[in-house]
Amino acid sequence: xxxxxxxxxxxxxxxxxxxxxxxxxxxxxxxxxxxxxxxxxxxxxxxxxxxxxxxxxxxxxxxxxxxxxxxxxxxxxxxxxxxxxxxxxxxxxxxxxxxxxxxxxxxxxxxxxxxxxxxxxxxxxxxxxxxxxxxxxxxxxxxxxxxxxxxxxxxxxxxxxxxxxxxxxxxxxxxxxxxxxxxxxxxxxxxxxxxxxxxxxxxxxxxxxxxxxxxxxxxxxxxxxxxxxxxxxxxxxxxxxxxxxxxxxxxxxxxxxxxx
Numbered sequence: 001x002x003x004x005x006x007x008x009x010x011x012x013x014x015x016x017x018x019x020x021x022x023x024x025x026x027x028x029x030x031x032x033x034x035x036x037x038x039x040x041x042x043x044x045x046x047x048x049x050x051x052x053x054x055x056x057x058x059x060x061x062x063x064x065x066x067x068x069x070x071x072x073x074x075x076x077x078x079x080x081x082x083x084x085x086x087x088x089x090x091x092x093x094x095x096x097x098x099x100x101x102x103x104x105x106x107x108x109x110x111x112x113x114x115x116x117x118x119x120x121x122x123x124x125x126x127x128x129x130x131x132x133x134x135x136x137x138x139x140x141x142x143x144x145x146x147x148x149x150x151x152x153x154x155x156x157x158x159x160x161x162x163x164x165x166x167x168x169x170x171x172x173x174x175x176x177x178x179x180x181x182x183x184x185x186x187x188x189x190x191x192x193x194x195x196x197x198x199x200x201x202x203x204x205x206x207x208x209x210x211x212x213x214x215x216x217x218x219x220x221x222x223x224x225x226x227x228x229x230x231x232x233x234x235x236x237x238x239x240x241x242x243x244x245x246x247x248x249x250x251x252x253x254x255x256x257x258x259x260x
Contacts, residue, residue: 004034005053009193012046012200014038021054026062027111032089039096046200046207049192050093050119051103057128058112061086066137087143090115094144094215097208099199103192104128104170105185114143117152117178120211123192124170124179131167151218153177203241204259206232 007015016038018025025031039048052058069079093100093115102116104124109131116122124130132149134141141162149158153176161168161176174182183191199207209232217225236242240260248255 002034002038003028003031004038006038009049009196011197012044012204013193013196014042014045014048015193016048016050018050018052018058021052021056023062024054024056024059024107025052025112026059027090027115028062028065029086029089032086032092036089036092039092039100042098045098046202046204047098047196048093048096048100049103049189049196050100050115051105051189051192054106056106056112057102057104057108057116059107060110060112060133066139083142091118091144093119097211098204099196099207099211101192101196101199103189104130104179105188109133109167110137111143111145114141114145114148117148118144120214121192121195122173122179123181123183123188123195124173125185125188126169126171126182127185128170128173129167130170130173130178131165132162133165133167135163136165149178201254201257203236203239203245203255203257205239205241206236209235 003018003020005017005019007017009015016035018031020026020031069082073079090111099120102119102122104116104122105128106125107129108116108124109129110133113130113132116124132141132145134145146162149162152158153161157176170179171182173179181191213225213228213232216228220228241257244257245255
């Protein structure tokens with residue numbers, strides 16, 4: 001049985017749900033593989049929403065898995081490669097060619113919080129507990145947390161959250177810039193699906209190009225980003241979608257993009 005449930009929505013939106021609610025969607029290698037497989041090869045998808053079943057988005061890495069890695073390390077087995085592989089499957093949300101939005105319906109702890117904030121956008125339950133509690137488990141932050149947090153909230157707040165490992169609310173997460181909005185729990189998934197639908201109504205080629213541009217912007221100069229924008233628009237001008245977009249603007253109606 002897959003630990004990630006797929007549900008096709010309207011207009012090219014795909015809903016993915018972590019489905020191990022009895023264990024607060026604890027992250028395992030199997031769950032990561034299911035997530036990566038669900039995101040792979042989907043040329044028909046325009047946007048993805050990722051959420052969790054039950055009361056948690058994800059409680060983080062499975063404690064039994066972490067205990068096993070500790071035992072193996074003490075027995076002389078280096079865990080560097082296995083941890084890197086563990087990160088890679090879950091961070092397929094970053095490598096996916098389309099936007100991935102996190103609907104953080106409940107608690108997101110440790111690696112679970114890292115996956116949520118690695119998504120392109122996040123909407124969080126106002127009362128959810130969020131935390132990057134790695135040091136409280138005796139381990140260095142992983143799942144890209146020490147890279148993602150400084151870019152989202154700045155070095156000071158990132159250092160405070162990672163050094164202390166303290167828990168904070170979804171409302172605070174939005175205030176810090178870790179989420180777009182904090183809402184009542186029952187509104188999180190509908191709002192995230194609404195945002196995904198709005199993204200999916202855009203022309204597919206520039207939306208996918210934009211994901212790459214936003215990811216690279218932090219390491220590029222303005223001149224380099226202008227070069228990338230010019231090349232992207234040059235490719236757009238060769239599509240039928242640009243003709244549809246311009247025609248829709250002249251006719252004052254919503255465009256109907258096909259991806260051609």
